[in-house]
Amino acid sequence: MHRYFLIFILFLSSTFMVVANENVEEEPTKKRKEFVVMIDPGHGGRDTGTPGTKRYKTTEKDIALDVSLALGKKLAKIPNVKVIYTRTKDTYPTLSQRAVLTNRKKADLFISIHCNAQPGKKGTAYGSETFVLGLSKNKANLEVAKRENSVIFLEDNYEEVYEGFNPNSPESLISLIILQEEYLDQSIEIASYIQKEFKVTAKRKDRGVKQAGFWVLSKTYMPSVLVELGFLTHKKEEDFLNSKKGKKIMTQSLYNAVKKYIELHSKTSFTDDPVVIDDEPIVVEEDAPSRVIKGVTFKVQLSASSKKIATKSYNFKGLDDISREKSGGIYRYFYGKTSDYEAIKRMKAFAKKKGYKDCYVVAFKKGKKVPLRDVLN
Numbered sequence: 236m237h238r239y240f241l242i243f244i245l246f247l248s249s250t251f252m253v254v255a256n257e258n259v260e261e262e263p264t265k266k267r268k269e270f271v272v273m274i275d276p277g278h279g280g281r282d283t284g285t286p287g288t289k290r291y292k293t294t295e296k297d298i299a300l301d302v303s304l305a306l307g308k309k310l311a312k313i314p315n316v317k318v319i320y321t322r323t324k325d326t327y328p329t330l331s332q333r334a335v336l337t338n339r340k341k342a343d344l345f346i347s348i349h350c351n352a353q354p355g356k357k358g359t360a361y362g363s364e365t366f367v368l369g370l371s372k373n374k375a376n377l378e379v380a381k382r383e384n385s386v387i388f389l390e391d392n393y394e395e396v397y398e399g400f401n402p403n404s405p406e407s408l409i410s411l412i413i414l415q416e417e418y419l420d421q422s423i424e425i426a427s428y429i430q431k432e433f434k435v436t437a438k439r440k441d442r443g444v445k446q447a448g449f450w451v452l453s454k455t456y457m458p459s460v461l462v463e464l465g466f467l468t469h470k471k472e473e474d475f476l477n478s479k480k481g482k483k484i485m486t487q488s489l490y491n492a493v494k495k496y497i498e499l500h501s502k503t504s505f506t507d508d509p510v511v512i513d514d515e516p517i518v519v520e521e522d523a524p525s526r527v528i529k530g531v532t533f534k535v536q537l538s539a540s541s542k543k544i545a546t547k548s549y550n551f552k553g554l555d556d557i558s559r560e561k562s563g564g565i566y567r568y569f570y571g572k573t574s575d576y577e578a579i580k581r582m583k584a585f586a587k588k589k590g591y592k593d594c595y596v597v598a599f600k601k602g603k604k605v606p607l608r609d610v611l612n
Contacts, residue, residue: 269317270315270317270497271318271343272316272317272318272344272493273336273340274303275320275322276296276300276302276322277295277350278294279325280325282327285351285468287473288470290473291477293477295467298476298482299348301482302482302489303320304320305486306348306489306490307320309490310490313494315501319336319340321333321336333347337457342457343458343500344425344496345458345460346425346459346493347460349462349463350463350464350476351463352468358466358468358469360466360469361440361469362439362440362442363430363439363463364430364443364463365429365430365444365463366445366463368422418456418457418458421500421606422458422460424496425458426460429462429493431492432489433485436484464476464485525577527574527575528574528611531610532572532573533572533573533579533596533597534558534569534570534597534599535571535579535591535594535596536595536596537568537569537594539566539567543561552591553589554586556570556571569597570582576611583595583596
């Protein structure tokens with residue numbers, strides 16, 4: 236009797252184990268989307284960048300490449316992180332080629348690495364700084380942007396490729412900020428992490444997060460920063476950045492900052508999560524169901540300008556319900572105002588038909604602009 240009872244118990248146990256295993260196998264597994272980091276070693280080839288004090292055979296392009304490759308090697312070891320470079324050798328990809336490649340690879344983050352220079356023969360400026368795209372009346376910031384943008388003059392057909400962009404023209408710089416505005420908050424976030432690491436880990440002078448009109452940042456459609464590791468025109472800093480120890484410390488600082496950013500922003504990158512890509516054409520039926528998000532106001536950003544324009548329909552191709560907001564020295568112009576995301580998509584489609592090809596949806600919460608993806612998820 237006891238023997239039959241034991242056999243019965245064993246049978247039930249094996250049955251439960253099979254059922255349990257089947258349930259585990261049927262549980263869907265979530266796969267994380269790769270987080271793609273594009274690293275752009277500044278300059279290259281015939282474009283040497285700043286030569287510094289000329290005490291070394293190496294120039295800006297060499298230091299930028301060494302740090303970029305070392306950073307990429309460390310980042311590639313993080314699970315689900317993919318690293319791509321605009322160059323891995325002493326070659327010269329144009330600014331346009333760098334931006335096109337970055338967008339084609341659908342990078343989640345763009346980091347351009349450079350070294351700084353002080354005009355003249357003083358050589359007293361030193362320290363690290365990180366730039367995001369924006370306007371600046373600061374003369375030093377403008378000079379940095381002009382120097383980095385001026386490499387377009389190395390190209391024979393630069394006027395055609397860069398559509399008349401002039402690195403020395405304030406009007407040209409203003410035109411750059413519109414497309415990158417959607418990613419500005421996250422660009423400032425990663426820039427802040429980088430500067431903190433330069434100060435704490437590398438013990439460098441923190442020159443802060445700054446804004447300036449860099450062409451390459453304006454054409455990359457993701458959070459983007461341009462890092463100036465230090466001044467090669469400052470002898471001690473040039474010695475540091477040419478040393479193995481210096482490059483290793485700066486690489487580690489960048490790695491710490493980027494790793495922190497990835498940890499905070501890759502957790503929503505599951506392939507079965509809803510993905511919103513606002514720059515793709517959207518076809519919305521007139522009877523699409525409402526999608527009202529309480530506490531959020533959606534608008535369509537049409538343009539940005541340094542000029543204050545009356546919000547009359549005749550100034551905006553016949554569109555009504557125009558609003559204007561000022562941020563710094565820039566006026567931003569919006570069309571529509573609703574908490575219904577489906578309605579604002581219809582307004583965006585209509586604005587595009589009117590000729591605003593680069594318009595996009597923005598979101599506000601308690602009067603402050605917030606990332607669109609955050610409110611939709």
